[in-house]
Amino acid sequence: DQQVKQNSPSLSVQEGRISILNCDYTNSMFDYFLWYKKYPAEGPTFLISISSIKDKNEDGRFTVFLNKSAKHLSLHIVPSQPGDSAVYFCAASGMDSNYQLIWGAGTKLIIKP
């Protein structure tokens, strides 16, 4: 039972363009969402988060959008840079999960020069 789904295993984007990574969830009790970035042979690193009371959060080139009615969130990276090539994980948390993080399977982002 996958409560957090990232349906695109990989995504290829031209350098300088916008990268959009998507994440869907099924549990309406989730109220906090995070994006992590992972390079090969390293642990995940925190990127950006959003609380369910907001629909948008911005940090530099990274913006996360939350659509609660659709149970969907997305991460926008503008402009995309070669160093953004990594695996991106979406994670969610809420009372139902005892506030533990429930993770998606990840999307591998490849930025082409």
Add this chain to the structure above:
Amino acid sequence: EAGVAQSPRYKIIEKRQSVAFWCNPISGHATLYWYQQILGQGPKLLIQFQNNGVVDDSQLPKDRFSAERLKGVDSTLKIQPAKLEDSAVYLCASSLSHGLDYGYTFGSGTRLTVV
């Protein structure tokens, strides 16, 4: 500040053997997590410690997996006996305290291959 240290980086064992992983969290971090990440999947929490007490071990296969955090600092995760399906990256993370207001810092992980 030094990051979360894990060892070994890689381990290959035969099924039914035992294996142990070690984690040293960031100094002063009270909360320590062990995650299992199977190839193509997201990390799955195995166990969470707050200081030297267990907060959540509901997804730890207790018939073969055990973990301890003596003195509330470093931690070991053991598998005995290992099965083929235990092949995964084992990630350790720490945070100042429990709660998402405190960021997690992950170690680089131990890649386990069971043959």
